[in-house]
Amino acid sequence: MSHPFSDLSAFRRDPLQFFQTRGNASRERMERLRLGPAPIYLVVDPTLVKPIMKAAPAAIDKGKLIHKLRQIVGNSSLTISGEEHARRRKAIHGQMAKGVASSYVAEISALYRRTFAHLLREGSFDAHAVAAPLALRVVCTVLFGPGVLGPVEEGTLIRAVHLVEDDLADGMFRLVPSPRAYFRKRRNLREAKAMMAVVVDRARRNASEGSLVRQLQKLGLSDQDLRDEVLMLILAGHHTTGTAAAWVFWHLANDPALAQRIAAEAAGVVDESGELMPSRLPSADLSLGFTREILRLYPSAYWFSREAVKTTEIGGVTLRKGTSLLISPWHLHRDPRFWPEPERFDAERSHASPAYVPFGVGPRACVGIGLAMLELQVLVLELASTFELAASTTARALTPKPSVTLIPPPITVRLAERADRRGPDTTLTSPSAKRRCEQAA
Known part of the structure; x- marks a missing residue:
């Protein structure tokens, strides 16, 4: 028998599995979910996503499910709306738009190569344990400038994220707080925020003039608002891209033939010194398709929400004030009505579909789209062109853990220099390969 909480246990x-099962089986444009006394709908028809995301804030806006994130990121652009949201978003977008982000290609490549040189000597490693700090360093380079954060500060930020991520995810849909967990969560949150604030404040003082934080300072934000905005960008930028990047290692290791083809593509987008040329990356279709397919199967934001601010109609359904709308890229990206063989990784499939929404759509789409795509594509090209990857597990598919983002399971990987880059003396013969492996060794 259905009651207001009948779906809560399965969720x-x-x-x-809940999103995918309910979404795939539904014949409605929006599927009613019973997760509490207030109405909640799962958006099943992907053509409704854009109208929902483009709706006027006076009709559909960020609601209580998003506002729970204020526990950590305060009144940042992730949680606010209206003119102030637009003002901050414009400043962030101006610094992180695709054209501007491409100016970081050389720095991102150099960072990756230094890390690969270390991993080559170290042996096997966990993909996510490597990918998450890499993504953090990239976003901090954009935020503060190159080299502002050292290993100690980076480690502190990562520990702070780990301290609160599971607690925050647990609380997103917990309607009745758990008394046993309440004080532990409060302690963890307080400790994590204090750790992050110390690092952020230190980095702000040392930021370079061309950095994003300097652009935000020009908006005249209060110290607290600026700190919240920077924390949001660090958490969102490092955690989402870092989780997606772990799957890059996995799929390159599991398809050597595809990796070989990407390596051949990489040879056509580098200059004489072996450096990736930003102007050629948009035409590197295979590595771009690989990147898009990673984000289709493993969208870091596996759900996001909006709430009806007043009674309104979407898709033929009248939504009363307070109704929540859940959009799940995990479901939309795996629904066989929109994708042939949706569980199969296919770097050459078309992603031009309204059901492809890893970053959202419209004016409220993720502001870091350009940078995230750039980071992942550069990672794909740098790895495939220089290394052969092997993963220790023989499983055909791995399931992520749903937390604030999708956390990959342990993926143990080993790098080896590509055989076709070696000469008889077992040294790398290609100048570009030498540069990739030896630049910082």
Whole structure:
């Protein structure tokens, strides 16, 4: 028998399976979910996503599910709306738009190569444990300038994120707080915010003039608002891209033939010194398709929400004030009505579909789209062109853990220099390969 909480147990047990099962089976444009007394709908028809995301804030806006994130990121552009949101977003977008982000290609490549040189000597490693700090360093380079954060500060930020991520995810749909967990969560949150604030304040003081934080300072934000905005960008930029990047290692290791083809593509987008040329990256279709397919199967934001601010109609459904709308890229990206063989990784499939929404759509889409795509594509090209990857597990598919983002399971990987880059003396013969492996060794 249905009651206001009849779906809650299934959701809490396995939210990914819940979204996918309910979404794939539904014949409605929006599927009513019973997760509490207030109405909640899962958006099933992908053509509704853009109208929902483009709706006027007076009709559909960020609601209580998003506002729970204020526990950590305060009144940042992730949680606010209206003119102030637009003002901050414009400043962030101006610094992180695709054209501007491409100016970081050389720095991102150099960072990756230094890390690969270390991993080559180290042996096997966990993909996510490597990818998350890499993504953090990239976003901090954009935020503060190159080299502002050292290893100690980076480690502090990562520990702070780990301290609160599971607690925050647990609380997103918990309607009745758990008394046993309440004080532990408050302690963890307080400790994590204090750790992050110390690092952020230190980095702000040392930021370079061309950095994003300097652009935000020009808006005249209060110290607290600036700190919240920077924390949001660090958390969103490092955690989402870092989780997606772990799957790059996995799929390159599991398809050597595809990796070989990407390596051949990489040879056509570098200059004489072996450096990737930003102007040629948009035409590197295979590595771009690989990147898009990673984000289709493993969208870091596996759900996001909006709320009806007043009674309104979407898709033929009248939504009363307070109704929440859940959009799940995990479901939309795996629904066989929109994708042939949706569980199969296919770097050459078309992603031109309204059901492809890893970053959202419209004016409220993720402001870091350009930078995230650039980071992942550069990672794909740098790895495939220089290394052969092997993963220790023989599983055909791995399931991520739903937290604030999708956390990959342990993926143990080993790098080896590509055989076709070696000469008889077992040294790398290609100048570009030598540069990639030896630049910082």
